[in-house]
Amino acid sequence: MKIGFAWKVLVYAVLLAGVVVFMFPFLYMILTTFVKSAYSLPRPREVFSVVPNLDNYIIVWNKNNFSLYFRNSILVTAVAMAGSLFLGALTAYGFARFTFPGKEFLFRLFLLTTMIPGVINIIPQFLVIKNMGLVNTYAGLWLLYIGGGVVGSTFFLRGFFESIPKELEESVLMDGGSSWRIFVHIYLPQSLPALGTLAIFAFQGTWEEYFLALTIIKDEALRTLPIALMMFNDKYATNYGWVFAASVIAVLPGVLVYILFQKKFVQSGYNEGALKG
């Protein structure tokens, strides 16, 4: 049965309307970054008639230690990402490949923690870090990002690990290999797409994380980009050209990473086993 031409036009119209709704705010934001010395709300007509230039980007990059905060965020994100990936893979492997008494109980306990919203844990998490004497350190922040996120990454990876055929292990086992060698030589390489997807999630989750960073980090020189962006906005709120130039710089890494890797994205959780190793 064929779909009529009018229907096709209608469907495309709906989808294109969606594109406008989702893309237009970004376009308007980017155009605003080209507006020079906008100390008051720029008129829509001004915004639409700008000439593209990088002036605001250069000003913002050199203002208020912005480049320092950018580097801070790279450091915080890189370590948190590597740590989350490593710990998630390790734990998921423990759950996927071994049987031991109490495994189901432990896994269900993990599952239950996901049903309680993370935001309510900020206060006690802050108290834990405070008791460890790690307030105002990246170590404290990393512990929360990595330790607090391991349940999610374990859930994500476990399904992939369980779909890896056991026969693959045999060659390693025949050489007398240990479970560690199986982990490193079979499980990790076999689940690269899943690890890559998780890496991107971890990147985005940490790169834009605001509340924990605000709670743990007090020192101005240690601030991360989201905090700096908020402070920047409080200080230059009416200079929209600057605020949005800073914003564009802040979101650019995430958007680029996503666009470059999105074809390799994999989903897990609800359709475990549906993917091929």
Place this chain on the structure above:
Amino acid sequence: MDNGFRKRLHIGLKQWAAAFPYLFLGVAGTAVFVIYPMIKNILVSLQDYSIMPNAENPWVGLDNYRMAFTDPNRKFLMALRNTFLNTLVTVPINWFCALVFAVLINLSFIRFKITFRTIYYLPIITSWIVVAFLFRFLFANGEHGFINFLLLKAGLIDKPIQWLANYWTAMIVIWLFHIWKTVGWGVVIYLAALQGIPKDLYEAAEIDGAGQLQQFWRITLPMLVPISAFVLINLVNGAFNFFPQVYFITKGGPMDQTQVIPSLIYMQAFNNFKFGYASAMSVMMGLIVFGITYTQMKKLSGRRLL
């Protein structure tokens, strides 16, 4: 001790020894940074807690809980009401839009499927803070705020709206912000599910003479039921966890009217240093969300969870 038990114990310990090196760090991290905080939350909620070193932190029983309900400013009750309102408004819209967009993108004659998906997902990967700046900018007061400009041009209003200065208009901005930012998630999940429906089901239906619409009602929708459970649970959870949506757009204003529980908790703890009170609200919120998620997951997935 009989032999069988000893043997089982021996095997169990051996199994634990093999798995332990892999599980230790993850379990320890979860215990210290997720499970212990939950317990600590309950303890703090029963105390008049101060973060000062050597503070006494006396036990006050349920006083903090009582305070939430007897506060003359009704902040907690207002936040609770907003949370339910946010869920009631955003979940159906979010869910419906996600389903419709995904089904349309998945139609066989549509080209540039990946491009559509990427664009719809773009708000998800942009940070909450930046999108909040953007929405505050688009919904700015005065006739030069873009939304006001559009509405004035279209003749729908005759004077600019002070979006964030009034309760209902501020709530509308918060809802639009949330829906715009998150609908792409549902689209991507539904697209993956649609592509997972076996093609031969449609071929068989075609042979039996079923039309497109019939195929949609008889095959596509039933096949999407399990994934819809997953999507709805997550949307409800997302709506309950409104925090950046409120904190970055209104900071709870005007006059704490748009506050939700998470933003109220955060501001009571870290701006007013009322840790006990904030923890009591946290415990209540945790119980509510847990109750909802648990029953939904149990009912919808039909699986045993505990």
